[in-house]
Amino acid sequence: MSGTAEAAPLISVENLEKAYLGRLSIADRLTGRTHTVVQAVNGVSFDIKRGEILGLIGESGCGKSTLGRSILRLQEPTAGRVTFDGQDVTALSPSEMKAMRRRMQIIFQDPYASLNPRRTVAEIVGLPLQLHGLAKTASEARDLVAEIVAKVGLKTAHMDRYPHQFSGGQRQRIGIARALVSHPEFIVCDEPVSALDVSIQAQIIQLLMDLRREMGLTYLFISHDISVIGYLSDRVAVMYLGEIVELGTVDAVLSNPRHPYTQSLMSAVPEVDNPGQRQRVRLTGDLPSPLSPPSGCKFHPRCPLATDVCRTSVPKPESVGANHTAACHRLAENLSLLETEPA
């Protein structure tokens, strides 16, 4: 997939930012205090080609989900631009945005919270048809719902049941059916399998892969599970504290990670064939608070390779190979934290 000819990307994200302003009390205003700012997504740029799966990986709280939601304008981005099939999504009027929502959808992480407990499967999955007037009659809507329900592997006989009558994996299938019933082109998969049992995870991933092939979908697949990302992605973006630190094809990033953060992530993946060969890079400390992000390279307080320049200046993404960029000051030195131990 990664070798497809250079066409105009389906999704193009440019310098996307999402900042949350803290609340100010009256006392704060009187004392002239300014808003606290949480920069959840900080100047992120990438493209996704039609039919491609871009994996987005990073630890909890790094802004992965906010990024996915900002692209769909479920959270209004504070700066930057998202272009979908040549149209600037961030500049669309509410009615244009509503029409656009048919073409871009989201699958949520929590299959329990993402389905309205008071509505039946037929109502939940049929909602997009109703909202966008995609079915002329009630029976046509029901047929379309039945078709997609069968496609995601649920029994059409269960269409009039309520969400609480299904298991987690089945509820996730309902969520997938709802996202796909309007035949969108682009899907943000926001950790769609991380709330599921491992055995069910594999089924859902396989379902997502099959549906992509059948329906020609493009995914932004958000996960914190490197093995899942490695299995299904064409390209991978690694996110740390609101910024993309490394971006490239799945082979390049996972087998030859260049950013020290990616390297430390990779070292945490258990290996079956040669255990003990690879050195485990242990990061010290926690993800810094996005309320007061570190100066310079945001990774420097936890980076074993950090130098003075890392503490003061922000690294720019640099090309480190074909379709592979990383943002680190010490790329040129070709250092790696993943040196195998001498035999």
Next chain:
Amino acid sequence: MTAVMREGEAVANTAAAEESIFRRNLHSFAENRLALGSAIVVLLFVLMAIFAPLIAPHDPAETDLFRRLQPPAWMPGGEWSYLLGCDALGRDILSRIIYGARISIFIGAAVVMVATTIGIMAGLAAGYFRGWVDVLISRVVDILLGFPYLIFAIGLMAMMGPGLINIILALVYKEWVIPCRVVRGETLVTRELEYVEAARALGASGKHIMLREILPNILSPVIVVSTIRMAHVIILEASLSFLGLGVQPPTASWGAMVADGRAFILQAWWVSTFPGVAILLLVLAINVASQGLRDAFDPRFHE
């Protein structure tokens, strides 16, 4: 393969075990004997109000000066056809209590329904839109909560004059803030849930999200609060009628009946006491029944 089977079994089991959350809640309500008994008492009062002309032994407005302050049937001078005795104008107290139930229950239900409808709309708007809409609605709510309820209603009744519609208006003016606060709080929580976000991602309008996604999920606590409030409203109506600001004579109202008997309380205790007992019974029954409802329908009370 085994995983698929396990998923299938899980569905079969849960489907059999819990047909619907509502039915399960209703079942747990029915198991609460005290609450069920109270609900039946409330139902009897409602039936009594509806079929008052069929049940009442006499015309509630028919005066008979020969029966002035006639005692209840079991006391000397009592008559079985005037079971609970007569008031100062010789009207049958039992008949007046039966007709009085119409006023109490009608006003209680009307006030609670109108107030709940307004409260739901205001609360949904405040909780969903937040920002200045919330500030505006919440400040109005705070101001109204600052007034003592009865004094506020007395003031309004004095301004508007007595009458059935005016009592309902006077009580609704303040009553709506209570469902409003409940709805606002629940909406603030529910609007952040993923299924609401999913509806937005699908292109749903604010109206659709408020009425179709949020409202059905927050209705249980609202219904519980509304039933509890109905008891309060009945007492308030009785208080207003007692003060002479309520329904005007000769219409029978429990509060007015208590007030009428006040002057003769030493010679003829039954004139005030029986309507007072009727108020007590109905309010108590509504309170116990609504607590049973709360226990059954509010998930926070499930262990």
